[in-house]
Amino acid sequence: MAAVSDIVLQVGGITPFTTIDFPGRLAAVIFCQGCPWRCQYCHNRHLLPAGENGKYPWEEVLRWLETRRGLLEGVVFSGGEPLLQRQLPEAVEQLHRDGFEVALHTSGVYPERLRKILPSVEWVGLDIKAPFDEYDVITGGGNGERVRDSLGFVLAFGKAHELRCTLDPDFFNVERAEKMARQLVEMGANHLVLQSCRDEVHRRKRPVSKEIIASFERFLPSVTCRL
Ligand code: SF4
Numbered sequence: 001m002a003a004v005s006d007i008v009l010q011v012g013g014i015t016p017f018t019t020i021d022f023p024g025r026l027a028a029v030i031f032c033q034g035c036p037w038r039c040q041y042c043h044n045r046h047l048l049p050a051g052e053n054g055k056y057p058w059e060e061v062l063r064w065l066e067t068r069r070g071l072l073e074g075v076v077f078s079g080g081e082p083l084l085q086r087q088l089p090e091a092v093e094q095l096h097r098d099g100f101e102v103a104l105h106t107s108g109v110y111p112e113r114l115r116k117i118l119p120s121v122e123w124v125g126l127d128i129k130a131p132f133d134e135y136d137v138i139t140g141g142g143n144g145e146r147v148r149d150s151l152g153f154v155l156a157f158g159k160a161h162e163l164r165c166t167l168d169p170d171f172f173n174v175e176r177a178e179k180m181a182r183q184l185v186e187m188g189a190n191h192l193v194l195q196s197c198r199d200e201v202h203r204r205k206r207p208v209s210k211e212i213i214a215s216f217e218r219f220l221p222s223v224t225c226r227l
Pocket of ligand 1: 042080
């Protein structure tokens with residue numbers, strides 16, 4: 001691997017080893033700096049400001065990955081929002097040349113960028129945060145129609161993927177859960193992973209009522225609880 005690169009990527013953090021962020025692969029996670037949204041429950045707030053110099057220059061990341069060759073099978077781009085990085089497609093290509101498979105975690109905020117990069121990545125984790133018409137409540141102004149488009153691209157392309165929802169108990173009630181589940185089914189999605197959100201002070205998981213979970217299960221063929 002040549003650890004020389006003219007690619008500019010704002011990297012705000014690295015998890016050197018994970019078995020859960022890229023199904024079936026031993027992987028490292030690269031956290032990209034910057035996100036246009038401001039979800040109340042975001043647990044990576046230090047990664048949100050865009051335009052800040054990343055903590056790790058991309059060349060340094062490549063040099064480190066070189067020492068992991070043979071130990072890691074994949075690299076996950078997470079964030080923040082990785083698709084904010086204009087040179088992400090080039091970085092993905094570079095990692096492929098170096099023998100790594102690549103996964104992408106995204107909020108779906110940039111559907112066109114996602115559409116273009118889909119053929120190049122091996123797996124996508126797409127967040128579904130709320131019914132598409134109520135996204136602004138969770139994201140502080142974000143437009144859920146972008147996520148609807150992103151989901152449409154992922155499903156149409158047939159890319160290996162996971163849809164996951166962080167359940168904010170202050171937001172979700174039975175009505176909203178059912179509405180979101182129906183919207184997903186109408187688009188052809190058949191599986192959803194439910195995750196807890198954590199309270200800001202103690203980082204404890206916030207409980208989710210059984211009624212909310214049952215509301216998703218009523219409509220979606222498959223629901224996995226990671227609560
Ligand atoms: S989209 Fe993700 S990274 Fe951005 S604010 Fe929301 S939870 Fe945080």
